[in-house]
Amino acid sequence: MEPGETVTGTGPEPVLGVAPGQVYGVGVGPGDPDLMTVRAHRLISGAEVIAYPVLETAESFARSVAGAVIPPSAREIPIRIPMTIEREPAQAAYDHGSRCIAAELDDGRDVVVLCEGDPFFFGSFMYLFSRLSSRYRVEVVPGVSSLTACAAVLGSPLAARDEVLTIVPGTLPDAELGRRIDGNEAVAIIKVGRHLPRIRSVLDRLGLTDSAGYVERATLPSQRIMPLRDAPAAAPYFSMILINRTRDPWL
Amino acid sequence: MEPGETVTGTGPEPVLGVAPGQVYGVGVGPGDPDLMTVRAHRLISGAEVIAYPVLETAESFARSVAGAVIPPSAREIPIRIPMTIEREPAQAAYDHGSRCIAAELDDGRDVVVLCEGDPFFFGSFMYLFSRLSSRYRVEVVPGVSSLTACAAVLGSPLAARDEVLTIVPGTLPDAELGRRIDGNEAVAIIKVGRHLPRIRSVLDRLGLTDSAGYVERATLPSQRIMPLRDAPAAAPYFSMILINRTRDPWL
Numbered sequence: 001m002e003p004g005e006t007v008t009g010t011g012p013e014p015v016l017g018v019a020p021g022q023v024y025g026v027g028v029g030p031g032d033p034d035l036m037t038v039r040a041h042r043l044i045s046g047a048e049v050i051a052y053p054v055l056e057t058a059e060s061f062a063r064s065v066a067g068a069v070i071p072p073s074a075r076e077i078p079i080r081i082p083m084t085i086e087r088e089p090a091q092a093a094y095d096h097g098s099r100c101i102a103a104e105l106d107d108g109r110d111v112v113v114l115c116e117g118d119p120f121f122f123g124s125f126m127y128l129f130s131r132l133s134s135r136y137r138v139e140v141v142p143g144v145s146s147l148t149a150c151a152a153v154l155g156s157p158l159a160a161r162d163e164v165l166t167i168v169p170g171t172l173p174d175a176e177l178g179r180r181i182d183g184n185e186a187v188a189i190i191k192v193g194r195h196l197p198r199i200r201s202v203l204d205r206l207g208l209t210d211s212a213g214y215v216e217r218a219t220l221p222s223q224r225i226m227p228l229r230d231a232p233a234a235a236p237y238f239s240m241i242l243i244n245r246t247r248d249p250w251l
Numbered sequence: 252m253e254p255g256e257t258v259t260g261t262g263p264e265p266v267l268g269v270a271p272g273q274v275y276g277v278g279v280g281p282g283d284p285d286l287m288t289v290r291a292h293r294l295i296s297g298a299e300v301i302a303y304p305v306l307e308t309a310e311s312f313a314r315s316v317a318g319a320v321i322p323p324s325a326r327e328i329p330i331r332i333p334m335t336i337e338r339e340p341a342q343a344a345y346d347h348g349s350r351c352i353a354a355e356l357d358d359g360r361d362v363v364v365l366c367e368g369d370p371f372f373f374g375s376f377m378y379l380f381s382r383l384s385s386r387y388r389v390e391v392v393p394g395v396s397s398l399t400a401c402a403a404v405l406g407s408p409l410a411a412r413d414e415v416l417t418i419v420p421g422t423l424p425d426a427e428l429g430r431r432i433d434g435n436e437a438v439a440i441i442k443v444g445r446h447l448p449r450i451r452s453v454l455d456r457l458g459l460t461d462s463a464g465y466v467e468r469a470t471l472p473s474q475r476i477m478p479l480r481d482a483p484a485a486a487p488y489f490s491m492i493l494i495n496r497t498r499d500p501w502l
Contacts (some may be wrong), residue, residue, distance in 0.1 A: 034290035118399040140403035152391035
């Protein structure tokens with residue numbers, strides 16, 4: 001071991017004389033590659049190893065955003081996440097992914113993990129962070145979140161002055177969803193997707209439908225923007241509802 | 252007038268034959284210039300005219316973030332905001348600023364407005380947007396908000412899965428502050444500044460001090476991070492408190 005070299009934790013035995021690599025959890029922003037940060041652009045274009053989550057049946061959204069910047073020589077680690085609401089299979093996938101990443105780190109290579117939007121805003125990066133950050137250096141590079149991207153394309157400020165902004169996952173059960181929205185001046189409902197009809201019923205009951213804007217795939221060429229009352233019955237995974245009761249910008 | 256040219260609204264008479272310029276409201280991110288987006292970098296480095304808010308007694312924070320990218324040839328429009336809690340002087344400053352911007356637009360020049368963090372996340376850009384967007388084309392370019400930047404440097408996810416995330420301005424009166432924080436699993440308190448001692452008392456009463464992290468000037472060289480219980484008595488304007496009751500990452 002060289003002076004100044006440190007080995008912590010209980011990971012696989014590092015190669016002697018090689019300082020372990022570092023993890024970069026990099027937010028790639030909401031979809032438009034130009035909304036990557038300068039730092040994300042630099043880290044990705046110089047990466048030796050790149051990891052990203054992939055839902056079983058689809059291509060990786062984070063990888064598609066960064067695709068043009070990834071060097072052809074980079075080794076790629078796709079982390080395949082099974083489509084199930086059970087926790088265990090997904091946990092096993094993150095266990096496996098973090099072992100693959102750790103093997104690269106132990107050989108002295110840095111690993112750039114691509115994250116949709118921002119790594120710590122409802123992102124899956126936290127599952128890798130919790131598995132790796134006690135043993136390796138992890139830098140989180142924040143990105144533009146879908147939250148502010150949706151407000152930008154809607155042309156509607158999220159919140160201002162003394163307003164409280166509440167961010168509610170649309171996956172909550174109806175009663176809880178209503179309780180967490182009711183009485184709040186500015187609300188963003190994320191993870192809309194297949195829950196849209198249910199969410200609309202809740203907002204109808206609260207009298208909020210006409211103060212709500214709907215955005216699909218913000219900042220992508222396929223982006224769609226409309227008042228919630230005109231929204232389609234079926235929403236894609238990347239969709240959001242924004243409500244501000246003190247303004248009616250969508251009317 | 253040329254075919255295809257449109258003049259709308261009631262602004263100053265445009266120069267004949269000149270298509271009006273466009274406004275870009277550009278988020279410059281939380282402080283580290285590398286956290287500007289690629290698009291922000293490109294728009295600022297190619298700008299003919301740049302506008303930004305300046306608090307009376309300080310330099311412009313947004314300008315300091317973008318400073319190295321601003322071309323020396325760019326014309327600059329500082330919008331001087333008086334330091335007062337009265338609304339009228341600030342309104343007058345935004346009236347004046349938007350008239351200066353409109354004069355450039357009418358001459359056919361685009362104007363890049365620099366915004367701290369993200370333009371529509373509790374930003375002052377909305378005051379220019381409301382004055383200009385009915386008469387001119389305005390594109391809002393989202394940026395990395397201080398919210399996700401603070402979570403990144405704290406090494407602590409803001410929220411995940413079905414958690415509700417509540418963003419509360421620390422400027423609210425004590426009782427209201429307590430009511431909007433109490434019972435919520437994940438809370439970010441923004442606009443802390445001189446309200447820190449008051450906010451700490453409220454969090455003490457709610458038993459939340461030990462679940463709270465404190466960040467000053469996230470992503471700047473002068474950044475400071477600590478558990479809230481160790482925070483100084485006086486906080487700068489750019490400070491934030493993050494609370495997640497389901498995790499205790501700062502202990």
